[in-house]
Amino acid sequence: MISMPEWREADTEVHPLWRRTFNQDWTGPDVAAPCPVCGNTGLHRWYLLENARPRKYDGIEFAGRGRLWEWCDSCRTFEHYPDGSVPSWWSAPYGPGIPDPGRTPEAIERARVAAHRRGVQGEPEESSRHAE
Template sequence: MAVGDSSRSWTTVPDPQMSAWGDVFDASEEGETLSAPCPVCGATTLHRWFDLHRVDPRTVAGRPWQGRGSQWQWCGSCRSYLHSSGLVPMWWRTDIEIDPSVLTHQPGPIDDVVSRME
């Protein structure tokens, strides 16, 4: 499997690794690129990106949030991913701008941008 081959398909995180996957992302406030290895394939190519829909700061469960949005979590190596809607954490900052019209359920358009920055 060639790195950067955008034709390879994305798959949701396998059930046996779902719990570990969630733990890794819950523990990180690193931004678009995580330092922890992927729970599925072991590569250090985990990424995430939040799309803040509307600024509406609030505190929920004792943690500060910027407002509602969407999140993508993915591994650029094995192409496991999760996409969800929810609250965007206050620590999140990004320099990446992505045309909302190209966003899909799968993280491909975001990975294209993130992987070009590496």
């Protein structure tokens, strides 16, 4: 069995690059850019809508208030934003039914891997795609 590293929050040194990386690709659950911590391509995001109240900020439509997790499936670095806005384009790609995930994205990552194995979102992924 492969041992995975422990989850760890992005530290203050990497935070500006982490934000830029995730903000540049704001169109879906997977981010195409390499991880600013380890260089592998396996970045993901997940929103949890908790208060559906559609609003528009700076021309961008949001479905309401909720939480956000961003993480790398390789080095398991993550950020958790407990109070934010969920974009209106967001649709939970691994199905509903992920109970309150907690602070780390562990439960969400397990659902993502299971969905890929079932073929919910294209080809199954057994491991991260590594940068050349």
